[in-house]
Structures are given as C-alpha cells and as structure tokens.
Amino acid sequence: MPDNASQILHIGKDEFKKVEVNKIVRLSSAPNASAFDKMNDWIIDHSGVSIKERVTFFRLLATMINAGVSITKALGILEEQSKNPKLKRVCESLRETVEMGQTMSEGMRQFPDIFEDSQVGMLHSGEVSGKLNQTLLQVADQMEASAKIKGKIKGAMMYPLAIVIVLAAVVGAVTVLVIPKLKDTFAQGGAELPASTQMLVNMSDFLTSSFLGLPMWFVTIIGVVIFFVVLGQWKKTENGKFYWDHFVFSLPVFGNLARKVVLARFCRGLSTLLRSGISITKALVVTSDIVGSEVYRRRILLIADDVSSGITIAENIKGQEKMWPIMLVSMIGVGEQTAQLDNVASKLAEFYEEEVDNIVKNLSSLMEPIIILILGAVVGFLVTAIMSPIMKMSEVAST
Numbered sequence: 001m002p003d004n005a006s007q008i009l010h011i012g013k014d015e016f017k018k019v020e021v022n023k024i025v026r027l028s029s030a031p032n033a034s035a036f037d038k039m040n041d042w043i044i045d046h047s048g049v050s051i052k053e054r055v056t057f058f059r060l061l062a063t064m065i066n067a068g069v070s071i072t073k074a075l076g077i078l079e080e081q082s083k084n085p086k087l088k089r090v091c092e093s094l095r096e097t098v099e100m101g102q103t104m105s106e107g108m109r110q111f112p113d114i115f116e117d118s119q120v121g122m123l124h125s126g127e128v129s130g131k132l133n134q135t136l137l138q139v140a141d142q143m144e145a146s147a148k149i150k151g152k153i154k155g156a157m158m159y160p161l162a163i164v165i166v167l168a169a170v171v172g173a174v175t176v177l178v179i180p181k182l183k184d185t186f187a188q189g190g191a192e193l194p195a196s197t198q199m200l201v202n203m204s205d206f207l208t209s210s211f212l213g214l215p216m217w218f219v220t221i222i223g224v225v226i227f228f229v230v231l232g233q234w235k236k237t238e239n240g241k242f243y244w245d246h247f248v249f250s251l252p253v254f255g256n257l258a259r260k261v262v263l264a265r266f267c268r269g270l271s272t273l274l275r276s277g278i279s280i281t282k283a284l285v286v287t288s289d290i291v292g293s294e295v296y297r298r299r300i301l302l303i304a305d306d307v308s309s310g311i312t313i314a315e316n317i318k319g320q321e322k323m324w325p326i327m328l329v330s331m332i333g334v335g336e337q338t339a340q341l342d343n344v345a346s347k348l349a350e351f352y353e354e355e356v357d358n359i360v361k362n363l364s365s366l367m368e369p370i371i372i373l374i375l376g377a378v379v380g381f382l383v384t385a386i387m388s389p390i391m392k393m394s395e396v397a398s399t
C-alpha cells in the first residue's frame with residue numbers, strides 16, 4: 001500500500017474531513033482546475049475582511065488561548081466556524097504556519113491587506129513577552145476605538161459631500177441641457193450678454209463640444225475620475241502621504257480634527273504597548289505605524305532614536321506646539337518622572353478621543369452655514385446668469 005494511503009487510514013474522522021476541506025479550498029491551484037474554480041479563488045483572494053470580523057477574530061482567539069487551548073487548535077476552530085471565505089483561508093494559512101514552527105505574527109505578514117504592521121508588531125511583542133492573549137484583546141480594543149473615530153468622521157462628512165455632488169450635478173445639467181436651448185434666444189436679443197451669462201455660455205460651449213469623438217462633458221467626468229485615482233495612488237506613496245498630511249493639517253477645522261485623531265492614536269497605542277511590557281523605544285517604533293500619519297510617523301521614529309540615547313520624550317517634543325500641544329508635553333513629562341507613562345498616555349488618549357467626539361458632533365453645525373452660503377451663491381449665480389438677459393429682452397420688447 002502506498003505511504004499516503006496508509007497515512008490516510010490512520011487519520012481520524014475529523015482530521016480526514018479537514019484534509020478534504022483543504023483540498024477543496026486549494027482546488028483552483030491544481031493543473032486541471034476549471035475557469036470557475038480559478039475565478040472563485042481569485043475572488044476569495046481579493047475579497048476583504050470587515051473590521052467587525054477582525055475584532056471578533058482577535059477576541060475569540062484571545063478567549064480560547066486564555067482557556068488553555070493551543071494556538072493551532074484555536075485557529076482550526078476559527079477556520080471551521082468562519083463564514084467569510086477569505087478569513088477562513090487566513091486562519092488555515094496561520095494554522096499551517098504555526099504548525100511549521102513559525103510564529104503567528106510571521107504568518108500574518110503574508111496578509112498586509114488584513115493585518116496592519118502595527119498589529120503584527122504588537123502581536124509579535126505579545127508572543128515574545130508571553131502575554132499573547134492580553135495583546136490580542138488590546139489589539140481588538142484599539143481597532144474598535146479607531147473604527148469608531150473613522151465612522152464618526154465619515155458620518156459627519158456624508159452630508160456636505162452629498163450637497164457638493166448634487167450641486168455639481170445641477171450645474172452640469174443646466175450647462176449641458178438648458179443653456180444650449182437658450183443660446184439662440186440670447187442671440188436674438190442682440191445685446192451684449194452679462195458676464196455671468198457669458199461665463200455660463202462659454203462653459204456650455206466647452207462641455208457640449210467633442211474630443212476624439214466623445215462629448216467633453218463625458219471626457220471631463222473621466223478626467224476627474226482619473227485625477228482622483230492618481231491622487232489616491234500618490235497618497236499611498238511615502239512622499240505622497242507626507243505632503244498630503246501637511247495639506248490636511250493646514251486646513252481650517254479639519255486640520256485640527258485630523259491632528260487630534262493622530263494624537264489620540266499615538267497616546268492609545270503608546271499606552272497599550274507599554275502595558276504589554278514592551279520597552280519604550282520599541283513601543284514608539286510600533287506606535288509610529290499606528291498613528292496613520294506620515295508626518296507624525298517620521299517624527300516619532302526620530303523620538304525613538306533620541307529616547308534610545310537617553311533623551312526623554314517630553315524633552316524631545318517640547319517647544320513644538322503645532323505638533324505636540326503644551327498640555328500633552330507636560331503630562332508626558334509627569335508620566336516619565338513618576339514611571340506612570342502608560343497610565344498618563346491612557347488618560348491623554350481618553351481626552352483626545354473626547355475632543356474628537358466633540359468636534360465631530362459640532363462639525364455638522366459648523367458646516368451648515370458654509371453649505372447654505374455655497375448653495376445661495378450657486379443658485380444666485382444660475383438665476384442671475386439665466387434671467388438677466390431674458391429681463392433685458394423683455395424691457396427692449398416693451399419699449
């Protein structure tokens with residue numbers, strides 16, 4: 001009997017099922033795989049895992065490890081119960097990595113679209129310090145806090161964004177559909193058109209013209225889409241992130257909000273890592289990836305270098321009020337002097353998270369006057385541009 005057949009005979013029922021499942025999952029990699037299997041495999045590889053699913057993954061893994069379940073068995077249980085095919089495949093890969101003698105954090109590096117560098121770094125520190133279950137819970141808490149902040153900001157921005165899109169659609173419709181029909185009427189009047197009307201007519205002529213056989217309004221939309229795609233790709237580069245952060249921090253209201261979000265992440269990450277027993281230098285390096293800002297990431301790495309040379313954090317960031325508020329510098333200084341930096345950083349994180357909540361809550365009320373002004377200006381411009389020549393023609397006709 002062949003060796004593989006004799007091995008299968010000695011495999012238990014549950015293990016045999018697991019072998020068969022793995023074969024099915026990897027079927028698309030076989031030479032005779034069908035096009036459907038390959039497409040299904042591609043879809044799974046390029047699908048996502050929601051924050052809620054990731055948080056649940058970390059919490060359940062921590063609970064099972066705390067209960068004495070081995071990492072491989074815990075990952076196997078999560079693999080079986082997961083309804084997300086991508087997460088099921090991730091659990092399978094992590095389990096196989098651990099069975100081969102490597103750490104789970106090393107296996108997570110194969111999935112950068114699911115596990116961030118900061119999370120992998122924290123878990124590696126937890127593995128080294130023997131506090132993996134605590135670190136898993138801390139990662140889950142940090143993910144939930146970060147997702148909560150992002151959700152509030154996105155929610156506050158939905159209304160202004162919707163208004164801008166509607167305004168752009170209305171102006172585009174008037175320019176492309178209405179103005180061309182009124183041009184002949186304006187021409188019959190013979191009088192010189194007002195500046196606002198002439199501007200609208202010129203815009204209409206441009207958008208209704210053609211380029212390479214395509215209408216310019218369509219080319220313009222494609223150009224805008226391409227611009228934002230290129231901008232998004234540029235923002236993913238190291239220099240792009242750096243200069244984009246500078247731009248965001250310089251914006252009124254939103255710059256202050258973005259800065260407080262970064263400071264909240266910095267303080268929360270530093271507190272979490274220090275409580276996990278990680279050294280201050282390594283905690284700063286890992287935190288640099290947590291903050292989500294290239295400007296602050298580079299600065300925190302410089303702080304880590306100085307701290308390794310014996311310079312305290314408070315001394316390093318003192319006098320840089322634009323990046324590090326005086327209150328934060330003073331509190332961190334007290335935390336370093338009293339050896340309570342983890343607790344102080346946690347209190348600072350709560351403070352800045354509350355500040356972010358307050359700004360987000362007031363953001364809609366702050367934006368309403370601006371939106372009303374923009375709406376009034378656009379509507380006034382359109383009404384003036386269309387009605388002014390018509391009123392002049394009526395006056396001429398009455399005389």
